[in-house]
Amino acid sequence: AREAIQLLEAEGWLGTSRCIDVHPEAVNWMDLADALMEREALRDLADINESDVFLLLNTQARGSETSGKAVEMGVAIEREIPIILIGPKTNVFHFLGSVTQVATVDAAIAHLKEFK
Numbered sequence: 306a307r308e309a310i311q312l313l314e315a316e317g318w319l320g321t322s323r324c325i326d327v328h329p330e331a332v333n334w335m336d337l338a339d340a341l342m343e344r345e346a347l348r349d350l351a352d353i354n355e356s357d358v359f360l361l362l363n364t365q366a367r368g369s370e371t372s373g374k375a376v377e378m379g380v381a382i383e384r385e386i387p388i389i390l391i392g393p394k395t396n397v398f399h400f401l402g403s404v405t406q407v408a409t410v411d412a413a414i415a416h417l418k419e420f421k
Contacts, residue, residue, distance in 0.1 A: 313360075313414060349373070353380050360413055363392035363399070389413045 337345075353359065359381035361374060375396060381388050382398065390399055390406045391413050399406065407413050 308410075313410075313417075349377060350380060353377055353386070354384065356381070356386055358417060359386045359388045361388060361390045361392075362410075363390055363395060389416055 359378065361378055363374070375398075378388060378396075378398060382401065382403065385403070388401075388404045390404050391410055392406075392408070394400060394406060398404070405416060407416055
């Protein structure tokens with residue numbers, strides 16, 4: 306996710322996902338204090354609300370993906386924010402007409418140029 310944001314920002318896009326910079330990837334989020342978890346959830350929602358387009362990195366193997374990104378995608382759907390899915394369709398909601406599927410971050414960047 307950090308690499309994807311760097312690539313996007315190099316193309317002039319602003320990444321609003323602050324959660325990737327809060328804790329190292331090795332941290333088990335479920336081990337964090339309840340108050341911190343709530344703060345992070347509220348921050349994620351605020352980040353989605355600030356987004357013009359929602360990029361969903363779905364590159365984890367089926368069965369090891371996180372449920373948080375499914376919730377985040379649901380928020381984007383509800384807010385009618387266009388969604389670009391990077392990776393395979395592994396969820397029934399990935400098949401909605403408002404979701405554009407691409408294989409790579411570079412392909413997502415190419416598609417984003419249509420929004421400028």
